[in-house]
Amino acid sequence: MSKPKSENARNILNWAEDDRPREKLELKGKSALSDAELIALLIGSGTFDMSAVDVGKVIMGLGYNNINELAKLDVKDLTKIKGIGVAKATTIVAALELGRRRSDTIPDQKRKITSSEAVYREMKQYLLDKPNEEFWILLLNRANFVIRALQVSVGGIAGTAVDIKLIFKLAIDHLASSLILVHNHPSGQLEPSHADVLLTTQIKQAGHLLDMPVLDHMIFTDEGFYSFTDSGEM
Template identity: 80%
Template structure:
């Protein structure tokens, strides 16, 4: 029986060797590959209608052609794409998580808090790419060195409830000298809400009564931050 060979031009096997993602990486180096081509290597195959690279482009479109946005997607989001099953979706998300961890490891992080920028650097490892709102505290010693970063609550995309008593219980249990409040806005909105302002005032007053200063409250987004202290709101 004659061996059937596909003539579908979308089939990567019909491309010239140097244009196939794996071979291209081997011949020219990983730097020359597009994001879609790198994803194609991860998923291994496409569909009858689309090559693996075409599927990679569809995946990138889903993340607005932005790797940081892509990292926010879930397995459920990715499996909506034809040709992407659960295993391929998990492979993509695992690769993105490895990239995020590598970025954090190579970044020079300042453990001593010297201002809002160092708070933002410290919290990137905890809040970058998070799809839901989370509330964290940074516990500091007398030298303003980070003792511990702790999650206080986790909510939905538009808010999270915060127990002020829990915040100070954690701070007292860990013998902190002061603390910084941090919560993220997945929407990217950098303007504090009325609820943010009221909560900050309440926590600051509780800290004053307990002789545990609240040095700042930061709104964290993937693109930047809002510091209550910098803006004169503390």
């Protein structure tokens, strides 16, 4: 007995060659594929009544058709979709995490921090799409080139505890000459809280005593940033 026409149409082997994601990538390049088609390549197969691309569209819909929103989801969120088990969900999460970690800068090239915009670009690879509040320090040498960024603490959606002694221990251990404080606000709120202002003052004073200048404190959000230095508060 032959398969119903509709089921045959769903079979990826029956698609025109340039409509199949894998073949389309080979023929036209990766930029020719939609987000849903790229996800289809990750999951490999669809369900009985949906092609892999159709499932990819459902997955994109879960992230409001926005890759940045999709990257905020976890395995548990993705497995709610029909046809997405733990293996496929972890593949998607891993791929999105790799994309998040990709730096805008050229690999193996020293990056000099000359502005708050440069700090924001540097920290995107660490803080973009994070659902919880995290506190980081960006360590610089005397010429303001990046030594490295280090995570100090991870908290909840509304705050994280910070140990000032740990901040300066890390800075001294890595022979930093100065540092920049960075923490994210998952809510997108750019204005510093009273606690943010107080903590900045305490860390700045400690840095002065240790001859370890604190050059800025940045509040990071996916849409933009707030710089204490730009606002005249340092």
